[in-house]
Amino acid sequence: MAYIIENAHVLRGEKRRDVCLLIEDNRISSSRASFKMYKHFRMDAGNFIMTPSHVLLDFNLPLTSTFEQRKAYYLENFIKKGCTTVLTCVHINRERQLSSEFKKIHSALLDCPLDYIIGVRIPTTLLTSNFIRKCKREKVPVIFVEVASVSELKNIPWGWIKEAMFPYNCPLVPIFQNQDKKLKRVWGEIMDSVNLPSLKEEVQESKPLDRHVMEKIGIFPKKSNLHDGGEVSYNFYLKDSETVNMVESELFMKHDSCLLITMHKGKIIRAGKQVSYHPGYGEYVEIKTPSFYQSPT
Structure with missing residues (x-):
């Protein structure tokens, strides 16, 4: 199913960007400021801080x-x-x-x-x-x-x-x-x-x-990637006056109190306190070329 995540506050390390994400076939097809002309189902993520899954x-x-x-x-x-x-x-x-x-x-x-x-x-x-x-x-x-x-x-x-x-x-x-x-x-x-x-x-x-x-x-950009082409694996943390200024590592340390949703390759494995366990859902990640991708310095 194709859908749009609106008002996503995407945090990666210490940097946060506000975007909308178009999800198609369990991949992030595109990210931009808005998708006004699209008729897809929309999910408002304005009350959360979104990070790649760890x-x-x-x-x-x-x-x-x-x-x-x-x-x-x-x-x-x-x-x-x-x-x-x-x-x-x-x-x-x-x-x-x-x-x-x-x-x-x-x-x-x-x-x-x-x-x-x-x-x-x-x-x-x-x-x-x-x-x-x-x-x-x-x-x-x-x-x-x-x-x-x-x-x-x-x-x-x-x-x-x-x-x-x-x-x-x-x-x-x-x-x-x-x-x-x-x-x-x-x-x-x-x-x-x-x-x-x-x-x-x-x-x-x-x-x-x-x-x-x-x-x-060589793990990134195959994993832990919320950019165009990345898989739909992410976390939603509760956005409040305390968490809004946290960096990603701080949010991780407070997972018990503010981690609300975890998505793994398009499947919800955590929703609030409810956690799902899917044996065999994991896959071997073959790294074809280490260090192939390097962020600009």
């Missing part, structure tokens, strides 16, 4: 738990918070594990209610050109690297790593095993000097991914 990182989904345990986990940690897409990963310690672990996690996520992206998490000892090429063949969109010491970083042949990455260029994201400032500084210096696709900082679990992180991994 994308969260979770390294340890309860994939081997019972159905009821998984259901409770997805509801409490994702759906009730307005998240419809999860970034997770397989933990790899040996190169030969990659293909088999990817098959296992795909099977385990068949009944997932959320859309999902799968990366890998490895120790620095596994960061070799051969492993990078295997990740490229599997279209792994992000590699989380457990970084424990400066000496580990200096022993890696970074030039070969960069060569092996091309042209897929999945980013390296650090997981610092301690809070040594020198370790973080050296990581950043190496990433800059070799010009590797990477992030300088860790990505926090259970918090909405920033847009620049999603762009680097």
